[in-house]
Amino acid sequence: MNKFEALGITQKLAKKLEVNGILNPTPIQLEAIPIILQGRDVLGLAQTGTGKTAAFGLPLIQNLAKEGSAPKSKEVKSLILAPTRELAKQITDALKSFQGDGHLKINMVVGGLSINPQKERLARGSDILVATPGRLIDLLGQGSLTLSKTSYLVLDEADQMLDMGFIKPLEQISKLITSERQTLLFSATMPVLMEKLAAAFLKNPRKVQVSVSGKAVDKVVQKICFIAKSEKSNFLLEHLSAHQDSLALVFVRTKSGAEKLLKFLDRNKLSVASIHGNKSQNQRDRALSSFKNGKVKTLVATDVAARGIDIPDVSFVYNFDLPNVPENYIHRIGRTARAGKSGTAITLCASDEMAMLKAIEKLMKQEISVESGIRWIVSTEKGSKSKKPEGKKTFKKNFKRSGPKRDKSHSNRKKTQ
Numbered sequence: 001m002n003k004f005e006a007l008g009i010t011q012k013l014a015k016k017l018e019v020n021g022i023l024n025p026t027p028i029q030l031e032a033i034p035i036i037l038q039g040r041d042v043l044g045l046a047q048t049g050t051g052k053t054a055a056f057g058l059p060l061i062q063n064l065a066k067e068g069s070a071p072k073s074k075e076v077k078s079l080i081l082a083p084t085r086e087l088a089k090q091i092t093d094a095l096k097s098f099q100g101d102g103h104l105k106i107n108m109v110v111g112g113l114s115i116n117p118q119k120e121r122l123a124r125g126s127d128i129l130v131a132t133p134g135r136l137i138d139l140l141g142q143g144s145l146t147l148s149k150t151s152y153l154v155l156d157e158a159d160q161m162l163d164m165g166f167i168k169p170l171e172q173i174s175k176l177i178t179s180e181r182q183t184l185l186f187s188a189t190m191p192v193l194m195e196k197l198a199a200a201f202l203k204n205p206r207k208v209q210v211s212v213s214g215k216a217v218d219k220v221v222q223k224i225c226f227i228a229k230s231e232k233s234n235f236l237l238e239h240l241s242a243h244q245d246s247l248a249l250v251f252v253r254t255k256s257g258a259e260k261l262l263k264f265l266d267r268n269k270l271s272v273a274s275i276h277g278n279k280s281q282n283q284r285d286r287a288l289s290s291f292k293n294g295k296v297k298t299l300v301a302t303d304v305a306a307r308g309i310d311i312p313d314v315s316f317v318y319n320f321d322l323p324n325v326p327e328n329y330i331h332r333i334g335r336t337a338r339a340g341k342s343g344t345a346i347t348l349c350a351s352d353e354m355a356m357l358k359a360i361e362k363l364m365k366q367e368i369s370v371e372s373g374i375r376w377i378v379s380t381e382k383g384s385k386s387k388k389p390e391g392k393k394t395f396k397k398n399f400k401r402s403g404p405k406r407d408k409s410h411s412n413r414k415k416t417q
Contacts, residue, residue, distance in 0.1 A: 008037045009058055017058075018098040026051035027210040033059055036184060041205040043187040043198050048157075048334045049310065050210065053094045056080075056154050061099050063152075064127050071105060071125030074145045078152035079177070080130045081170070083160040084304050085110040086288065091156065092130045104128060111135045112281030119144045133161065133169040141177070147176040147212060152184075155201070159187040159194050167197070171210055189327045219337035220317075221344045224357070226373030229350035233264050239346065240270055240298055244316035247291065250300045251332050253321035258300050261320060265298060274300040303328050303377045312338045312417075319347040322356040325364040338400055345360060351376040 002014040003025055009017075009273040018021070033041055037274045046052055060078055069399070071077050082088040092108040093195040099106070104127040109118045111134050118135075122145045129145070139145055153174070154160065161170060183201050186301065187194055188207040198205065227235055228346055240248055252258045262274040273287035273296045290296040302321060324330050329347075336343025349357050354376050361367050 002214045004033075004058070009033065010062055013058060013098070016098060017054075019100070020097050024053070028052055028056075028208065031208040032056065035208065036060075036182075037062070038203060039182055041182060041202040041331060043207045044184065044207045045188070045190055045207070045209040045293065046186070047188055048331055049338050052156065052186045054112050057091070060128065060154070061095065061104060062153055063103065064104055065099075065102060071127055071149075072179070073123055073125055074143075074148055074151050076122075076126045076129045076145055078128050078154070078297060079136075079147065079150050079173075080128065080154040080156060081133055081136070081161070081173070082130065082156045082351045083132065083164055083166070084204070085112055085132060086275075086284065086304065086410055087132045087157060088132055089285070094127060095130070096126060098263045106130070109135050110281065111137055111286070115139070133166045133173065136173060137169050139416075140173075143237065147173070148178070150177045151181050152185070153177055153181055153201075154184045155197075156186050157188065158185050158197060159189045159327070160193060160199065160331075162191070162193050163328075167193070169198070170197070173178045188331060192248070192326075193414070211345075212377055219342045220333050221342070222333065222347075222368045223371035224347045224368040225342065225371050226349050226376055228350070230352065232320060232348045233261065235348060236261075236266055237270070237322060238266065239316075240265070241268075243316065244270070244297060245309070246297070247294065247313050248298045248316040248318060249291075249311070249314050249332075249335050250299060250318040250320050251323070252302060253324065255294050255302060257321065258302055262300050265300070270298055271296050272298040272300060272362055274301040276304060281312070302330070310338065311335065312341065314338070317342055317343065317345040319345070322349060322353045322360070323346065326356070326359040329360045346371065367402075 002011065002018070004014040005011055007025060007030065016194075028050045032042055032044055032055040036056060044052065044055065064077060065128060066119045067077075079090060082091055086109050088108055088124055092106060095106050104181075105125060106128045107121045107126045108130045109122070110132045115135075115138070118139065119142070122129075122139065126145070138149070144378070155170070183203070185198055185202060196391050225235065236250065252261055255278045258276045262272055262387065265272040273290055275284045275287045279287070287296070287299065291299040294313075303325075317330060317336045319329065323332065333345035336345060
């Protein structure tokens, strides 16, 4: 018996997984699939890249296929919400590959693409609709679909949706779906607001946790370089030039910063592309496609790409800027060391980013290994603007008293990417 069949997946669906090279269930799949097939609500906690899409997607496809009836015009039988266009597309592609030549209508609606073709697809009905909250709200407002017959609701990467300010849209969408539904909520972290969301959306859920919140992927080698902000670009250029045959993902904090770095690397003859919130969906798709197939070796991105993007061959992740939200560090570096491979994450830390670094290390309960430089300390004496590096012991002893002024952007958890 196939290992997926032992979990309750039909032989037909298990055979399709074999065709796609999926033979062994991951821990989140082992735990979640039997529970979902029982009809229970599930709260799943697992890092990105652990197979969450198959964990909720396989039972969903199996249950809908058994129903046999086609959806009516504008009707949505099951709804999957994702925070970003890229993750929505990845989920859609995965579900289509799982069902193979199956008859289920799997549609996607996201911002950044023409809305009229999306309306036309919705008019024919959807067994599974994968959507970003903003575009779904727009289409609901225009009467392009109905959720009155939706019996399955999946929230994927729910904590990121909260970080992006989607709490009210999520509540609005939930009210339009019958209470007699099965709800599956998957998240990489469990902040306080997530607990409230779970309590509001789930009924007597089974909690499935296969990773420790705040723990980085084991096979990622983490390094930190303490460096002046003005030297970051040249430092990165040197590293990328030394590994031009490897795929590298570079994270920056802002959209303007991404474009500035893109132009610098392009001027220096590196193969580079970028994705962020100011790019159209077609531009983002082309950049990701070129990166995945190796035509572009370096991809510069904001945190829009930190979760859910499965690019197995990324060798290096560079944190050109430290993230405002500590959890995003975990998701960023999780873009490497995927599918059992190893990878390296290198963080460039300027003096004004020490508070962010401290928050990240507190979350992980460990210090990142120092590759070069020594930890910064910023003098707070009246009238003094000097910045100077200190050794680790001095930093630990004096950081609270002498640490850098708080970066106001550090607390902006809803910053658009």
